[in-house]
Amino acid sequence: MELLKERIRKEGRVKAGNVLKVDSFLNHQMDIELFNEMGKEFKRLFADKPINKILTIEASGIGIACIAAQYFNVPVVFAKKAESINLDGESYVTKIESFTKKRQYDIIVSKKYLSPADHILIIDDFLANGCAVAGLIDIVESAGGTIEGVGIAIEKGFQCGGTLIRTKGVKVESLAIIESMDDVNGTIQFA
Numbered sequence: 550m551e552l553l554k555e556r557i558r559k560e561g562r563v564k565a566g567n568v569l570k571v572d573s574f575l576n577h578q579m580d581i582e583l584f585n586e587m588g589k590e591f592k593r594l595f596a597d598k599p600i601n602k603i604l605t606i607e608a609s610g611i612g613i614a615c616i617a618a619q620y621f622n623v624p625v626v627f628a629k630k631a632e633s634i635n636l637d638g639e640s641y642v643t644k645i646e647s648f649t650k651k652r653q654y655d656i657i658v659s660k661k662y663l664s665p666a667d668h669i670l671i672i673d674d675f676l677a678n679g680c681a682v683a684g685l686i687d688i689v690e691s692a693g694g695t696i697e698g699v700g701i702a703i704e705k706g707f708q709c710g711g712t713l714i715r716t717k718g719v720k721v722e723s724l725a726i727i728e729s730m731d732d733v734n735g736t737i738q739f740a
C-alpha cells in the first residue's frame with residue numbers, strides 16, 4: 550500500500566535491534582485517515598472470506614482493528630496482556646514473547662467472546678518474529694474457531710514471522726513489507 554510506505558519513508562525511524570519507530574502516525578499519535586485507507590484495503594484483500602469477528606492484541610492493534618471493523622461490520626475482540634493471571638477456566642490463555650520489550654506475557658481472551666462459530670480475521674500493527682500472531686492463532690484454535698486470515702500493517706520481511714505463519718497455511722496480507730533497514734544510515738527498503 551503506497552500511502553503507508555510513503556509515511557514510513559518520511560516518518561519512520563530505524564532504531565537499534567531491528568525496531569522501526571512509527572510513533573507519529575501509528576504507535577502513539579494515530580492518523581485516522583491513514584487507518585481508514587488501511588481498513589478499506591484489508592476489506593478488499595479479505596472480501597471473499599466469511600469474517601464475523603476481528604481479533605487483535607492490545608495496545609497498538611486496537612485502533613487499526615476498530616477502523617477496519619467498520620468495513621467488515623463486525624465486532625473487535627482484543628487479547629489482553631497480563632503479567633500473571635489466575636487460571637479460572639473462564640479464559641483462553643497463551644504465552645507470547647514481546648519483540649520490543651524482550652519479556653514473556655500471558656495473553657488472555659474471555660471464553661465469552663470466542664466460539665466454534667467464529668470466523669476470525671487477526672489484525673496487528675507489526676509482524677516481526679510472529680510470536681504475537683502465533684499466540685492469537687493458538688487462542689482461536691483453542692476456542693474451535695476458524696482463522697480466515699491475518700492482516701498486518703507493517704511486516705518486517707527480514708524476520709521469520711511471515712514464513713512461520715504462512716507455512717501454517719494461513720493467508721497473511723501485509724500492507725507494507727520491509728525487506729531491509731539500517732539503523733546506522735536510517736535507510737528502509739521495501740520488498
Ligand code: 5GP
Pocket residue numbers: 567568569570571576609646647648649673674675676677678679680681682705710
Ligand atoms: P512479533 O510477535 O511478530 O515478534 O512482534 C510483533 C509485535 O511486536 C507487534 O504487536 C508490535 O507491537 C511489536 N513490534 C515488533 N516489531 C516492531 C517494530 O519494529 N516496531 C514497533 N513499533 N513494534 C514492533
